Amino acid sequence: MLEILFGLLFFGLYIGYLLRVSRVAGFFGQRPHGVWIKFMLRIVYVALLIIAILGPSFGAMKKEIRTIGKDIYIAVDLSGSMDATDVQPSRLERAKNGMLRLISRFNSDRIGLIVFSSEAYIHSPLTYDQNALEIYLQTLRTGLMPHGGTNYSPVLELVSQKFGQSASPEADEQKARILVLISDGEDFGGKVKEWAARLNEQNIRVFALGVGTTEGSKIPAGNDFRKDRNGEVVITKLHPEALVQLAEATNGEYFEINEQVSEINRLISAINNIEGEMRESKTIDVTANKYVYPLALALLFILLDVLITVKLVRI
Incomplete structure (x- = not known):
């Protein structure tokens, strides 16, 4: 015009x-x-x-278009212990910063968000829309989930179901499926070995990110700190054992964020080293300017x- x-x-x-x-x-x-x-x-x-x-534009020519990528679910623990401040400003806030960096580095991959504590829910389905993912991330807080301890079984079951909804057995074998599990490691559900075996059968790799310190910290609750039934202040600590076990059993790796180091870059490099699936290959007509x-x-x-x-x- x-x-x-x-x-x-x-x-x-x-x-x-x-x-x-x-x-x-x-x-x-x-x-x-x-x-x-x-x-x-x-x-x-x-x-x-x-x-x-x-x-x-004139003079049509043939061009082959290929799209290669991975399917990545990021599952973040929203139990009350993630409000602990042994990792500043809090475990959850540091985890959110790490997730933002992770999402920005995988713009050609589909990424979904799962939130869990004693239950697990899809917060965002698999999508290429990074802006939408960032908005969903900003809404994460421990109050989104029912009160209760951390249980890995619901999130692992949910991931298994979602990744199991494939178009064909051939697609199942070729697809690169990754679960990034972010938690402080306080698993009160158990059954890690059973779920690790099932995920391994589905070629789902778990990359675990432990957030917190082994020394632990108090959990803020308003103007005070969370207390147990006996009135004692609760001290929450990082328990990486279950996360390490789950990662190793699924051919993944364990990484950590504490008060001294952040291994987000190592996590990104490890995921980058995994070959993605070829999602689509087609020939289109292209006209040159x-x-x-x-x-x-x-x-x-x-x-x-x-x-x-x-x-x-x-x-």
Whole structure:
């Protein structure tokens, strides 16, 4: 639309110029034939410039398009212990920062979010939309889940079900499936060995990220700290044993975030080293942008316009 307006503006101004030259020539009793040569020349190269700006495309060619990626579920523990501040500003906030970095590095992969404590739910299905994932991440807080301890069984069962909904057995074998399990390791459910065996059968790799310290910390609760039934302040500690066991049993790895180190970069590198599946391979018709041809002709006519001189009025 802008190109058309530019052409109309040029045409209108040039018509005004021609009328003025015609009046001056008429005053001296002459006919300015030369001005029409310049007019036609300039009309031609302005039209060619507009065509070049519009980007003409022709000459179809075949091109093969391949998309390669992984399916990644990020499961984050939202039990109350994730509010502990042994990792500043809190375990959950540090985990969210790590997840943002993780998502930004895998823009060609489908990523989904799962939240869990004693239960597990899909917070975001598998998607390529990084902006949507970031919005979902910002809403994460421990209050989203029912009160209770951490249980890995519901989240592992949910992941097994979601990854099991494939189109064909052949797709199951080729698909790169990854679960990033983020927790402080306080598993009160058990049955890790049984679920590890099942995930291993489905070619699902678990990369575990432990958040917290073995020294532990109090859990903020309003203006005080969480207490047990006896009125004693609860101290929550990182228990990596179950996470390590689960990762090793599924050909994955265990990483950690504590007050001294953050192994997010190592986690990203480990996932990068896994080959993704070829999701789609198809041939499409592609037309090339041939703007250079009208642009070259326009430059040639501009050069002629500069070199050719005409006398409009002889005095």
